[in-house]
Amino acid sequence: MSMNVFSRWLARFLPEDQYGIDDVSGINKRYKKFRTNLLTTMLTISLLPAIITAAIGYFQYRDLLQTTEREQLLWNLEGAQKTMQALINELHSSIEFIVREDRCDEILDQDTLDGMLIRLKLKYNGFVDLGVIDSRGIQLTYSGPYKLKGYNYRVQEWFEHVRGRGFYISNVFLGYRNIPHFVIAVSKKRPDSEDHWVLRATINADTLQEFISTINTKASDDIFLVSRTGKLQTSSRYFGNAMEYCPICETSSHLHEIFKLERGMGDVLQVSAPLENTPWMLVLVKEKYIHQAAWFSFRKRLLLIFLGCSATCLVISYSLANMLTNRIRETDEKRQSLLTEAEHSNKLASIGRLAAGVAHEINNPLAIIDQKSGLMQDLLGLTEEFKYKEKFYTSIAGIQNSVGRCKAITHRLLGFARRMDVILEEIKLNELIQEVLNFLEKEAMYNRIRMELGFQADLPTIYCDRGQLQQIFLNIINNAIDAIGKDGLIAISTRLQGNDVLVRIKDSGPGIPPNILQHIFDPFFTTKAPGKGTGLGLSITYGLVKKLGGEITVSSEVGKGATFEIRLPVKPDKSAERDNNERNQSINR
Known part of the structure; x- marks a missing residue:
């Protein structure tokens, strides 16, 4: 059954027999169609494995790059998180050093507090002011550019947080000065009573930006801090300046989360991690692997290899299709020529038999004429001279020449009927x-x-x-x-x-x-x-x-x-x- 189906398909695939067909344009169309079908089949057979292999290589390498990219980005996030945490801990330590429990009365002195602010500014230029606040929320002593002595912070949310936990870092906000800054507050218990006192330090948000700049790395395309509510604490390359809202960042509440962001520049990978004792998240963003040199180089090489293979397959398939079509055409033409020659030979044989019969019938009278003319010539030689003897000789010679010509003609006619000797x-x-x-x-x-x-x-x-x-x-x-x-x-x-x-x-x-x-x-x-x-x-x-x-x-x-x-x-x-x-x-x- 399968052989019959294959035979029928092969019969439709191959060009039709051209024997007996006089339409040259129709024959050329059939061979052109056969060449096209053969070329299409060969290209399909040769290119299909190449396409499958290229597709497998494409997706496998893409997945490998994606995995490597994620691992690299997470590794960089851990390093950046440790660096940023160390900087924040250093700020915390600097404030803790000032607020030892036995120094409460000392730092209430205005000169002492001013000196401490100067020393802090020498280490971190972003410090703006220092203030000592009692348990009622009233700022007892203040060192800074503003007149905030006696200001009551009782109703501020951060005041309750620092009294409860002992340490507090706020989000970046504008506040009284209308300049982005954040607050570090430390609460300590007075040694002679149950009351608490708080040291409040105000730091410009530029300090955080400087910290971020020190750990910026080529391994990521963007690094910034963001609050848990999605408000930027430092500037971001993709999402804007500090204090602007980042719509996708508020969900980044767990360590090593990976997001795919649909943006005009394409997909990006984002990872985030919380900073301990702060309300901030450290976020790293990297344009997806498709924007990297390795991926571009791989795609370019894969495309060149595929195009090279396709071109090679096309040239080889086209050459083979032409060669096979020409061979089949030559074979068909030889077959047709043999059939035509056989038919021609049969016709020649029939005519040859007719020509042979005619030649034999003519040769018999010619032989008699030749014989009699020879006899006449011999008899004429035995007779005496007479008036018209030379004329008789001339006439007999003319008869013999004509007989010779007729014999040559019949000889050619017989040559058409049978193979005659070739005189080389x-x-x-x-x-x-x-x-x-x-x-x-x-x-x-x-x-x-x-x-x-x-x-x-x-x-x-x-x-x-x-x-x-x-x-x-x-x-x-x-x-x-x-x-x-x-x-x-x-x-x-x-x-x-x-x-x-x-x-x-x-x-x-x-x-x-x-x-x-x-x-x-x-x-x-x-x-x-x-x-x-x-x-x-x-x-x-x-x-x-x-x-x-x-x-x-x-x-x-x-x-x-x-x-x-x-x-x-x-x-x-x-x-x-x-x-x-x-x-x-x-x-x-």
Whole structure:
């Protein structure tokens, strides 16, 4: 069942048999369709594995880069988190050093507090002011650029937080000064009572930006601090300046969360981690791996390799498709040629049998005429001289010459019917063609047909049959004259090509249509008017060329004339030469 399906598919795939089809354009379309189908099939078979392999490599490498990118980004986040935490802890330690429990009364002194602020500014330029606040929320002592002594912080949210936990860092806010800053507050218990006191330090938000800048790394494209509610504490490359709202950052409440952000510049990877004892999240953002040099380089190489493979497959498939199509076409043409030649041979055999019968019937009377004329010549030699004796001799010689000519004609006619002996001799082909042209010179002049000769001067002599060569060229040139009619040109050229001599005869006639061209060597096939041709000339010519070991081909375009090419071996094959030598030896004996 499967074999039958495959056979039917193969029959539709291969071009149809062209034997007996005269439509050349239809044949060309069938082979063009076959070439296209074959090329499509070969490209599909060759490119499909390449496409699958490229797709697998693409996605596998993408996943590998994505995993590596995430691991690298998380590793950088941990390092940045530790650095930032150390800086914050250092700020905390600096404040803790000031607020030892035994220094409450000391720092209430204005000069002492001013000195502490100066020392802190020397270490961290971002410190703005210091204030000591009692348990009622009233600022007892203040060191800074503003008049905040006596200010009551009782209702501030941060005041309750610092009293409850002992340490507090606020989010960045504008406050009284309308400048972004944040507060660090530390609460301590007085040693002589149960009351608490608070040291409040105000620091510009630029300090955080400086901290972030010190840990900025090429491993990430953006690093910033954000509050738990999504408000930026430092500037961000992608989301704006400090105090602006970051819509996607408020969800970053767990360590090592990875987000994919759909933005105009493409997807990005974001990781975040909380900073201990602060309300802040440290966030690292990196443009996704597709924006990295490794990914670009891989895609470029993969594309180049795929295009290279595709181009190679295309060239090889196209070459193979053309080669296979041409081979199949050549095989079909050879098969058609063999079938045509077989059909041609059958026709020639039938005509040969008819020609043989006619030749034998003519040879019998000719033999009698030849015999009687010889007897008459002998008897005439025995008689005495008389007035018309020489005239009788001349007449008898004319009879014998005519008989010889008739024998030669019947000999050629029998040659069409059966293989006759080829008499090999050295022949100068250029001179032989000139002899044939001399014979047709008057007819060509009468029809105003010009002969253009292009003979190779050093053309070697060939071993061939003179009479049969004369008949070959006589038939072809005579047909060219008939085809031209009046006012035309016949170009004849000879040249050596390998071990063969090539004779090309081109006329300026009307040309031969393709449907007639393939039947031109068929017996009795003629396009001449009834009574003006038998259709045997080119058939006999074809048979003679084959018998001499040569090849004859014809090409033509309608309106551009026809060209006959006769290829003859310089020397016959050994078997023909041996037969000829044996025949000559038998004649000599």
